[in-house]
Amino acid sequence: MEGHRKSHHSDTVKKNLVTRLNRIEGQIRGIKGLIEKDTYCDDVITQISATQSALNSVAKLLLEGHMKTCVLERIQDGDEEIVDEFMITVQKLMKK
Template identity: 80%
Template sequence: MEENKHVECCHTHTGERKSHHSDEVKKNLVSRLNRIEGQIRGVKGLIEKDTYCDDVITQISAIQSALNSVGKILLEGHLKSCVVERIQEGDDEVIDEFLVTIQRLMKK
């Protein structure tokens, strides 16, 4: 995905792991999350107005799809930077961590 080309992960001087997304990627992710937040408020309004259930479920499905897109962007950036970096450092445990992360995302 093109959005992730400037994602880096590193360890801070305290040993804490952090990801460092480019301003472009952060802006993209925050924009997507703001839209999702608006969609959720919209669904709440639909429920409060007793909107037909199927219409509400359709909106919930769109929200889930949008969240999956955010997850895919983060996952791709994580794989291409953090995971690769840690493997290059000799930390093979990151592979098991990554597999658990994928399993968590696939449950949804």
């Protein structure tokens, strides 16, 4: 059943997320290049930290959208199991 679920992202939100992920993909390639060039470790770690922050921003946007659409709809439909699922998702994000 889980494989059939879909998100409810508008085209604008989807474009925003893809743009952010493309930027993150570029940051990852940049980090790889820094390592290949034997760049000072502290500088590489700074770039990794910036990339992690960018990924966290994407996760926050997804989490907000998920809460306002999927979670809200399932609660309104009487499906309270979504709360446990949502809390597990939040716990996964907080471990990072």
